Amino acid sequence: MSLGEKLKECRKNAGLSQEQLAEKLCVSRQAITKWETDRGMPNIESLQGIAKLFDVSVDYLLDDGNTLSGNVMKESIHIEEYEQTGKCRSKYDAVAKAKFPNARSIIPLIRRKKMSKIERVIDFIVQPGVLHVADSLNDLSAYYVVELDNRQLLVHITKDFIESNELVSEFSGKRKVIGTNLFIKATYAL
Numbered sequence: 001m002s003l004g005e006k007l008k009e010c011r012k013n014a015g016l017s018q019e020q021l022a023e024k025l026c027v028s029r030q031a032i033t034k035w036e037t038d039r040g041m042p043n044i045e046s047l048q049g050i051a052k053l054f055d056v057s058v059d060y061l062l063d064d065g066n067t068l069s070g071n072v073m074k075e076s077i078h079i080e081e082y083e084q085t086g087k088c089r090s091k092y093d094a095v096a097k098a099k100f101p102n103a104r105s106i107i108p109l110i111r112r113k114k115m116s117k118i119e120r121v122i123d124f125i126v127q128p129g130v131l132h133v134a135d136s137l138n139d140l141s142a143y144y145v146v147e148l149d150n151r152q153l154l155v156h157i158t159k160d161f162i163e164s165n166e167l168v169s170e171f172s173g174k175r176k177v178i179g180t181n182l183f184i185k186a187t188y189a190l
Contacts, residue, residue: 003061004038010054011036025049057156057165059179072165075099079159087190092142092157097190099162100146100155107171108186109143112136114177143183144190145171154178 011021018032025046034040042050051058057072082094096106113135115123123131141158145167152167175184
């Protein structure tokens with residue numbers, strides 16, 4: 001399902017017209033029409049606004065490979081309340097262990113931005129790896145694949161919340177592209 005199809009479906013499920021959605025996002029109705037017909041792409045601020053308005057993740061909106069189900073569960077947390085014990089290498093690991101005590105496995109992930117061709121050229125010209133480092137410093141949260149009895153979840157943990165989204169296609173192997181991110185399995189499991 002494309003971004004436009006997802007946007008149209010979310011808008012209709014919310015009972016909004018294109019004009020009403022345009023007003024909420026501070027854009028023109030024509031912009032909504034372009035986005036819904038995949039003739040244009042919202043900027044990052046609009047994508048964030050759409051995600052917040054419809055309570056979906058930006059990854060879900062951008063993932064046209066149907067990797068994520070769109071069923072997002074988000075819960076507020078206070079990272080300071082969790083203690084780093086046992087196999088946990090960070091408080092984020094402790095949150096994952098506490099929230100999914102019956103998981104078959106919890107696999108930490110390393111997230112890298114999937115760069116466009118232009119970004120790869122710029123990265124090569126400036127200094128290979130600089131854009132990845134800048135992106136990593138911009139997102140200091142943690143990601144995990146949590147394997148339950150008959151499904152896998154992509155779990156995103158920040159200092160303020162934990163968000164889980166069911167994977168439609170299994171995360172097998174060492175890496176997987178989801179939305180605009182490349183996820184690589186870490187060398188340890190919880």
